[in-house]
Amino acid sequence: MVGSTGALAALLVVSLAGCGVGGGSTASGDDTITVLVEAGGHGELQPIADQFEKDTGTSVTFVELPYDGLYNRLNSEFSSGSLSFDVAALDAIWLPTFAEALTPLDDIFTDEVQSDLFPALVTEAQVDGAFVGMPAWTNSEILYYRTDLFEDPTQQANFKAEYGYDLAPPTTWEQYSDTAAFFTQDTDGDGQVDVYGTDVKGAVETEWLATLSQTGASDMVVGNDGTVSLGDADSLEALDFYTSLLPYAPSGAAQLDWAGSQNLFNQGQLAMMRFWAHAYKQIPSDSAVAGNVGVTTMIGGPGGVAGVPGAWYLSVPSGTSKQDKALEFVQYAFDHNELSVDTDLGLASRISVLEQYQDEPGYENYKPLIETLNAQATVPRPATPQWQEIVDSALIPMIQKAVVPGADNQQLLDDAKAQVQSIIGD
Structure with a gap:
């Protein structure tokens, strides 16, 4: 799922074998429907489709495509x-791009739903x-952190001595900055930093957008009235904090x-990472951090905790x-x-489903996900058909320039x- 929801397809080892054009609404019998899906998300829907066929007698044929190919096919x-x-x-x-070609689902969206x-x-x-x-x-x-570092008595004592408060997973910008600086360390004594406190991602926009929402900004780049907020005090504060972490991150942030x-x-190589919740389930068993990863709610800025929702939606074309x-x-x-819980991504959309599993072993990422998505400052991206063009042509190039030393953040925003x-x- 390349693009603004976190590039899930790039993070999954999945088969991208396309199923061709066949099997559509006019080519199948009444006992079959065809679902068009991005390859990385197919696994989330397969258990539902299997049970749907058992319960209703209607089979589901999936046509899976890579992210860009899916968009082009839809268009x-x-x-x-x-x-x-x-x-x-x-x-x-x-x-927003395809809304006019979709069937309204208002009857399904009851108050209970x-x-x-x-x-x-x-x-x-x-x-x-x-x-x-x-x-x-x-x-x-959400926030990922290495429990072997955070729970080490020596690290705890040294952090308390340097910063005057107890070492714990950070909840604020200030704590995140302190902790990132502290854990940028030469752990093997060879004179070179080998563990960094955090990373700074220059080649994606969503993490900076979360930072923007953490300022308390009421609009995410484009308001409902079309006003563009880039260049205002909130956007500058967000970009300044985002780039202030560069000394505690590996080189090559722009890419x-x-x-x-x-x-x-x-x-x-990182003590902390702000990353999509699904990755918790995908940490390899032979990873250097396996068994030593904790997760907690996304950090908050002046406006509180905020993330960017990364949802995928099922829609029905009005022409079927x-x-x-x-x-x-x-x-x-x-x-x-x-039924989507026990899949490669292990994600769901309903609050009740996430809450049902949040205290179960292996689902420690659910509670931070719930808390982050329920945070008041968490808002969706603008409902504008031009959003992907805005991301590709303006936001990512701006962030990539901002992570270069000596960048003028105000000018870049303007x-x-x-x-x-x-x-x-x-």
């Missing part, structure tokens, strides 16, 4: 009006007042992406001839959301603002 088929699928799993940022979903997801599922996607699974960055960060942590079966599958997926305004036609 092509919606534009032509010739559909080969009945349900599609859509990245949250695509909902909405109460079992995180507020940001309820907001994100709506475009122009209509619900057009049902969350299938969600994600957010560091999700996969690179995950590798650094699993190899034991199998509306009833497709809508039945979407409802079934919500009702049986717990330049990015002008570019975003040009993209949205302001």
Whole structure:
């Protein structure tokens, strides 16, 4: 799942064997529906599809594609009006782009359903007042830390002596900065730093966006009225904090992406990492940190704790001839959301499902995920069809320039603002 939800496909070893165009809404019998899905998320839906067939007699054929290929396929088929699928799993940022071609799901979004979903997801599922996607699974960055370092008596004593308070997983920007500085260490005595307190990701935008929300910013780059907030005090505070961590991070920040960060942590080179919750389940058993990883809620800034929701939604194209079966599958997926828990990603979308497992061994990432997604400052990305262009053309280039020593963050923000305004036609 490359793109703004965390590049899950790049982090999973999955088969990307496409299933071709066949098997669509006009090619299958009444007892089959076709679901278009990104390869990294197929596993989340397969147990649901298997049980759906047992309970209803309707089989589900998956067509899985890599992230960019999925978007292109959706765009092509919606534009032509010739559909080969009945349900599609859509990245949250695509909902505004394809909303006019999707069947409203308002009848499914009862008060009871909405109460079992995180507020940001309820907001994100709506475009122009209509619900057009049902969350299938969600994600957010949380804080990962090495318990072998944090629980070491010598490290604890040295930290207390230097900073005047007890060593613990940080909850604020100030604590995160202190802890990152402290754990940037030469542990083998060869004169070279071999453990860094944190990383700084320059090649992705979502972590900086979480930092922006942590300032208490009311808008994430683009407001509902089209106003672009880049260059204001909140965005500068966020970029200044983000880049202030560079002395405590490995070199090469401008090119560091999700996969690179995950590798650094699993190899034991980072004491802490802000990362998507799904990665907790995927730490290799032979990793340098295996058995020594703790997770907790994402850190908070002046505005409190905040992450960026990384949800995928099930949507029904208005052009499919199998509306009833497709809508039945979407409802079934919500009702049986717990079937996604025991999968490679191990993610769900319903609060009740996550809460059901949060105290079970192996699901320690669920409670921090719940707390982060329920945080007041956690908000969805802007509902603008141009969002991916904004990310690719303005935000990531801005962040990559900001992590270069001597960068003028205010000027970079101002330049990015002008570019975003040009993209949205302001």
